[in-house]
Amino acid sequence: MKSILKTTSVLALAGAMALPVLADDTTSTDAKDQKDLKKVIEDQGINYVETAQKGITLSGYVDTSYTEQFGGRGTAFTSNQAYLHQFDVNNNNFNVNAVKIALEKALPDKNEWAAGFRIDTMYGQDAKILTASDPVLGSAGSSVYLEQALVKFRIPVGNGLDVYMGKFVTFLGYEVIESPANLNFSRGLLFTNAIPLTHTGIYVDYKFNDTFEAKFGIVDGWNQSASTPNTATGVGFPNGTDAKNDYPFGGKAITGQFTINAPGKNANLTQSFIYSPSGEPANFTAISGSSLVPSGTPDNRDNGPLVVYDVWGNWNPTFVKDSALTLGFNIDLGYNGASGLPVNSIYPGGGGTGFSFFHNEDSNTWWGAALYASYKLTKVVTLSSRGEYLHEDPAFNAKFGVAGVNNDDWSETLTASFSIWDNLLTRVEYRYDYLVEPNTAATGGPAVHTNQDEVSVEAVYSF
Numbered sequence: 001m002k003s004i005l006k007t008t009s010v011l012a013l014a015g016a017m018a019l020p021v022l023a024d025d026t027t028s029t030d031a032k033d034q035k036d037l038k039k040v041i042e043d044q045g046i047n048y049v050e051t052a053q054k055g056i057t058l059s060g061y062v063d064t065s066y067t068e069q070f071g072g073r074g075t076a077f078t079s080n081q082a083y084l085h086q087f088d089v090n091n092n093n094f095n096v097n098a099v100k101i102a103l104e105k106a107l108p109d110k111n112e113w114a115a116g117f118r119i120d121t122m123y124g125q126d127a128k129i130l131t132a133s134d135p136v137l138g139s140a141g142s143s144v145y146l147e148q149a150l151v152k153f154r155i156p157v158g159n160g161l162d163v164y165m166g167k168f169v170t171f172l173g174y175e176v177i178e179s180p181a182n183l184n185f186s187r188g189l190l191f192t193n194a195i196p197l198t199h200t201g202i203y204v205d206y207k208f209n210d211t212f213e214a215k216f217g218i219v220d221g222w223n224q225s226a227s228t229p230n231t232a233t234g235v236g237f238p239n240g241t242d243a244k245n246d247y248p249f250g251g252k253a254i255t256g257q258f259t260i261n262a263p264g265k266n267a268n269l270t271q272s273f274i275y276s277p278s279g280e281p282a283n284f285t286a287i288s289g290s291s292l293v294p295s296g297t298p299d300n301r302d303n304g305p306l307v308v309y310d311v312w313g314n315w316n317p318t319f320v321k322d323s324a325l326t327l328g329f330n331i332d333l334g335y336n337g338a339s340g341l342p343v344n345s346i347y348p349g350g351g352g353t354g355f356s357f358f359h360n361e362d363s364n365t366w367w368g369a370a371l372y373a374s375y376k377l378t379k380v381v382t383l384s385s386r387g388e389y390l391h392e393d394p395a396f397n398a399k400f401g402v403a404g405v406n407n408d409d410w411s412e413t414l415t416a417s418f419s420i421w422d423n424l425l426t427r428v429e430y431r432y433d434y435l436v437e438p439n440t441a442a443t444g445g446p447a448v449h450t451n452q453d454e455v456s457v458e459a460v461y462s463f
Contacts, residue, residue, distance in 0.1 A: 086192040120147040171257040172310040174330035183384040193400040194332035328372035364395035
């Protein structure tokens, strides 16, 4: 739900509430100054903002939950398998997942010269995880996260060319960062591992007609708010002197999307991609026991090219009354052209490290598929399900999962949603994850089978 900031009393009250926070002390002089400043805001500042910036809307939500995780037909996940879950990671815990505030001036429907903006900020457990993926605009692990900050403007050519510049969420994926906007409470395997979350750059959006729409952009890379050059020492790279020249990363990437909408607007097919010629930054700890790369030394050697293709679709069958049934799918294909260390230069002949099976220019490939179904039983109760499979080939610097082995992951989720109170969504969810991976990279031991069950309860108020 969105509310328009259109009354001077609301903004004046917000200003008055903020003033004591900004004051250095609480003396009577300060109190008088605060009253005087409040009067100035009421008499001048608010009227100016209100008349110059019509149509600004405020929206957001408060997301809370309780999660319980336990082992199923085997051993519960260890830290090595933490990649299967990204946000719902706290066991036996009540959580403030997110307090989200979004401020926006949308572009009008009319095709004319126009400008606007969008700002999305988030506080809570979700923010801590998101800042770790993109710490450039904040501290890693901070409870405050800047999800989006962009300006937008329309050039009235053809049907209208919309331009967006700043930080924005990725084009890829069926699911989104905001849990209440997804069919399920927990985010799936593909969303967590196969795609980026945000970009910083510029993109254009053009709607050819009601059927076809296309987007294209140039960004700083995968979850990056800055193009950072490689600063590794060059140990083990082909010429052994300059890592930046051998495997540059952190350069620009291109991303795009093409959407086809059915004439009846009850189905759509969306294809997206991201391509980075020089890969993405990735820190990892070198192999323990190596005399050339000491254990614990951070290294940046995830080199390109990197490409991900994403396709997803939705269908609301017209033969189902009131469009109560929603069916969806998502497929991801990813490839990193050189995700590991050149084995012959780091460890000539394998060096007894157990990683001799890695080839020069070691590549990393992953793919996965997800199916979604949701049925609205009544005006109050909705049932949703998700089934997923995700695979990754062995790689020294794996995109996710355990390095040096195949990673095969399955997940099944069932969610019951209840809309009893206005603006309040409550959900109960059961999720089962299962993965099979060989033992360590070189021991050739038996495969490891890992299971986990999770039960979650969520309450979200949106405004």
